[in-house]
Amino acid sequence: MKVDAIQNGIVIDHITAGLAFRLYNLLELDKLDCPVAIIKNVNSAKMGKKDIIKIDSEHPIDFNVVGFVDPKATINVIKDGVLKEKLSIDMPLKLKNVIKCKNPRCITSVEQEIEHVFLLTDKEEKVYRCLYCETKADI
Amino acid sequence: MRSLIDIIDLTPQEIDEMISVACDIIDNPQKYAESCKGKKLATLFFEPSTRTRLSFEAAMYELGGNVIGFSEANSSSAAKGESVADTAKTISCYADIIAMRHPKEGAPYVASRNATIPVINAGDGGHNHPTQTLADLLTIYREKGGFDNLTVGFCGDLKFGRTVHSLINALSRYTGITVVLISPEELKVPSYIKKNVLVPNNIPYIQTTKLEEVMPQLDVLYMTRVQRERFFNEEDYLRLKDSYILDPQKLTNAKEDLCIMHPLPRVNEISVAVDDDPRACYFKQVLNGKYMRMALILKLLEEAGK
Numbered sequence: 001m002k003v004d005a006i007q008n009g010i011v012i013d014h015i016t017a018g019l020a021f022r023l024y025n026l027l028e029l030d031k032l033d034c035p036v037a038i039i040k041n042v043n044s045a046k047m048g049k050k051d052i053i054k055i056d057s058e059h060p061i062d063f064n065v066v067g068f069v070d071p072k073a074t075i076n077v078i079k080d081g082v083l084k085e086k087l088s089i090d091m092p093l094k095l096k097n098v099i100k101c102k103n104p105r106c107i108t109s110v111e112q113e114i115e116h117v118f119l120l121t122d123k124e125e126k127v128y129r130c131l132y133c134e135t136k137a138d139i
Numbered sequence: 140m141r142s143l144i145d146i147i148d149l150t151p152q153e154i155d156e157m158i159s160v161a162c163d164i165i166d167n168p169q170k171y172a173e174s175c176k177g178k179k180l181a182t183l184f185f186e187p188s189t190r191t192r193l194s195f196e197a198a199m200y201e202l203g204g205n206v207i208g209f210s211e212a213n214s215s216s217a218a219k220g221e222s223v224a225d226t227a228k229t230i231s232c233y234a235d236i237i238a239m240r241h242p243k244e245g246a247p248y249v250a251s252r253n254a255t256i257p258v259i260n261a262g263d264g265g266h267n268h269p270t271q272t273l274a275d276l277l278t279i280y281r282e283k284g285g286f287d288n289l290t291v292g293f294c295g296d297l298k299f300g301r302t303v304h305s306l307i308n309a310l311s312r313y314t315g316i317t318v319v320l321i322s323p324e325e326l327k328v329p330s331y332i333k334k335n336v337l338v339p340n341n342i343p344y345i346q347t348t349k350l351e352e353v354m355p356q357l358d359v360l361y362m363t364r365v366q367r368e369r370f371f372n373e374e375d376y377l378r379l380k381d382s383y384i385l386d387p388q389k390l391t392n393a394k395e396d397l398c399i400m401h402p403l404p405r406v407n408e409i410s411v412a413v414d415d416d417p418r419a420c421y422f423k424q425v426l427n428g429k430y431m432r433m434a435l436i437l438k439l440l441e442e443a444g445k
Contacts, residue, residue, distance in 0.1 A: 105264045107245040111222050114249060122335070132245020133266055 003037045006056040011076040012066060013052050017041055020051035022139075023069045026098055027061050034059065064092035068099075068128070069139060093120050095128060095137075103135040141442045142251035142258040143435060146269040146305050151312045153438075157273065158280050160434040161427070168201065174437060175204030181234035182208035183226065183250075184261070185217060185241040190403060190425060191261050191270070195238045198432040207234060227254040236440055238432075239263075257439035259432075265301050271402055272305040273435065274428030278420055279359055281427065282398040288315035290356050295321075295363035295383050295408060297328040302402040303363060304332055311340040318344040319353050323379045326365065350382065354393045360385070362401045362421075364408045386410040393418070400424055 015023060020038045029036050034057035044050040055061070066073055067089040077085040095118040101108050108114050108130070117131040128137040143149065149157075164171050180199040184192050187210065196206045209215045216226065223241070227250035230237055237254060239247045240261040247260035247267075262268040276286075283289060291310060293303050297320055307328075310316050318337060320328050327346065337344050347353055354360075365383045367376050384407060385399070401409055401421040413419050 103244065105242070105244050105266075107223065107241070107243040107249055107263075110243060111224075111249070113222060113224070122331075127331075130245070132248055133264070134244075 003039060003054060005081060006035075006054050006078050007081050008058050009034070009054065009056045009078055010061060011052065011054050011078060012061075013050070013074045013076055014044070014047060015051040015053065015073045016070050017047070017049035017051055019070050020053055023053060023066065023073075026065045026069060029053070029055065032057060032059055062098070063087070063089050064095060065098055067091045068095050071126075091120055091123060091126065094118070095120075099137055101130040101133060101135055102138065103130065103133050106130060106133040106135060108132055140251070140255060140257055141439055142247075142254075142260075143269050143439065144248045144251055144258070144260045145267050146272040146309050148269070154273070154276060154309070157431060157434040157438060158277055160437060161277050161430040162281075164430050164433050171202055171433065171437070173203040175199060175202035175440065178202075178204040178236070178440060179234040180204055180206050180208075180436065181230045181237045182206060182210070182261075183215070183230065183237055183239040183241075184208065184210045185212040185215070185239075185246070187211060188240055188262070190428070191240060191268075192238075194270075194425070194429045195259075195261060195432055198429050198436060201429075202433055202436060204235075204436075208238075223249045224253040226250070227258065231255040235443070236436060257443050259435065259439070265299060267305060268301055269305065270428065270432055270435065271302050272309050273431035274424050275302070275306050275361070275400060275402070276309060277427040277431045278400060278424045279398065281423075282420055283358060283396075286310060286313035286316065289358045290317040290319060291359040291361065292319040292321055292350075292353060292357040293328075293361045293363070294350055294385075295365050296326045297322040297363070298326040300363045303328070303361065306361065307332060308336055311336050311342050316342055317356075318342055319357060320344060320346045321348070321350050321353060321383075322346075323348060323365065323375075323383070325371070325375065348382070350385075351389055351392070354389065357397055358394065359398045359400060360393070362399065362408055364406055384408055384410060385413055387412050387416070390416065390418070 037054040039052040041049045071091045075087040097116050100116050118128040118137050121127050121129045199206050223246045231254045236257045238259045238261045241263050244264040244266035247263050251258040297303050397418045398420050399418050
């Protein structure tokens, strides 16, 4: 399968197989009008299988979202068809307005104006908890 | 502005200071009779409560202060759709301190971020209830003379019981505490309490399903209710419910100075026959709650005035 190389944009590489769609949705890439490619289950010597997302646009993306969904992913910044920068990302300590709390008893479930904030409470186990009710987030 | 949303907002030193103040209030009530003269407590209770609201109101009156507020959401602007943030800003114009109970978890935190006066969480859904923990701590202190080297048993619903999680959290900061967790398999304490609280604080803990077996070791027994709706099937509930009902028979091999506690309301998990046992401390807990709320109101108003 062939997907054209991009000229100016971002390649999110080394995504754990199966997480690309979650990342696509949370990054709201459906709202972009540039070419975006999701490549699933690519063979990888290191990971066995991996997903890749290519975004052919200089539209900024929220690295915190990538760090939240898959901190093992890498971000390649492409300029004029050449790899300009390779970034590894860490799990963000705080996540704002990316996901919503699933607890129906949480104050955020009834008050629309409140920011949805999650804090990293256990890095080893990759646990984020709601700032308000401490319910564990689904990643 | 300093508020109290979660028991861990207070350091062990601050809790010790508040216990000293509460003990002084018990010994010298007259000394504090005008401490809050001219101050107003707003009790914002978005859901019904007997003990907590009246305890806060009694606490403020005994400090010489006044109380305004409401006892159900329907009699407030919440019924018109007002946000917690706006309610907090509005009440800040009328009162000096807020005690808030709300069915939605995190609501008192939102209020504290928007109020210009201290906010006390008087219970937010199944999440936090720090003043209950303060009442529990004063009770243990008064009955046992301190917190160090105690073996504290928690019995019943340890999975959903917010008072249990909060008290384990508070006790984990003292030395020599041993925790005994007595519950049916279905209602064991969540693993994150063990991982985030007990293990990092090197608190030895025992998990068991049988109350009688561990009874002789306990200095404190904290009972909670095993609720029918927590079980997947009626058969399991009927099989287990009596194992977690405390009666005089189960107390035969308990220590003579055991302290029996319960956050109340009690349904049937402690037999009424236990009430006359001098080891029953659950109604003392209610009274201690008022004294700790007095100490807390004093502390927060004093800090707000600085």
